[in-house]
Amino acid sequence: LDDFFIGQTMVVFYSVNMLKPHDSCEFLQRYSPAAPPSSPFHISPGACGKPPTIDDGIILAGIKEHYAENDQVTYGCPLYYTIEGGPYKTCINGEWIGEIRCNKPCTVDRDATNRHNIEFKYTRSDKIITEHNDMIEFRCKRGRRIGPVSMRQRCVHGVVDLPTCSE
Incomplete structure (x- = not known):
């Protein structure tokens, strides 16, 4: 496990050598707006991490590697479920904004x-x-x-x- 700071943001990497055969190879990174724009660790202020999951729902559209300010994802619910709120969550100031619920039948x-x-x-x-x-x-x-x-x-x-x- 290696961690270091860029500006005031800690960047964490997990070494593949530390993973067991049944583990997934998921790298955890926190990016910093203080990093130079040419750096792979730079993201613009207001960017968001991975969109949140919702109970019984899925993301239908808008999935990408990185999310910038005002990016949207569209959620959906299974057959016979009704969606309350949404169907969008929007990246605003580094947070996913929007209330969505899949109501069970x-x-x-x-x-x-x-x-x-x-x-x-x-x-x-x-x-x-x-x-x-x-x-x-x-x-x-x-x-x-x-x-x-x-x-x-x-x-x-x-x-x-x-x-x-x-x-």
């Missing part, structure tokens, strides 16, 4: 409805996958609703409360 299947003695009100399907914030309506297979949970429920970040009906 809700899945309700036959096993869950059977346990609660309910069925979907508007479909004969055995399974529903619905997006965050969508409403699902149920009805009793037999009997009547028991408990405080309404027959109309909203999907909230992958969770939907299920009503229960008596046998």
Whole structure:
């Protein structure tokens, strides 16, 4: 491991000889705006490091080796997930700015409805996958609703409360 300073910024390199066979060969470097522009360690003020990951999301566009002020990356979410905020993060003054969240869908299947003695009100399907914030309506297979949970429920970040009906 070698480290040294350029201006006030410490530059760190990991030697390939220190890596074990199963390790990845990832070099960690911190660049300095104080380095001469011709130096490989120079980057312009305001540049950003690697864009952050987001839960359940991926970067769709804008991936590069180095990021300068005002560079953008575009995020996306999987099928049935909804994106909240974004879809961009922008490099501003050395930080990635932009709020993005991938909201999980809700899945309700036959096993869950059977346990609660309910069925979907508007479909004969055995399974529903619905997006965050969508409403699902149920009805009793037999009997009547028991408990405080309404027959109309909203999907909230992958969770939907299920009503229960008596046998």
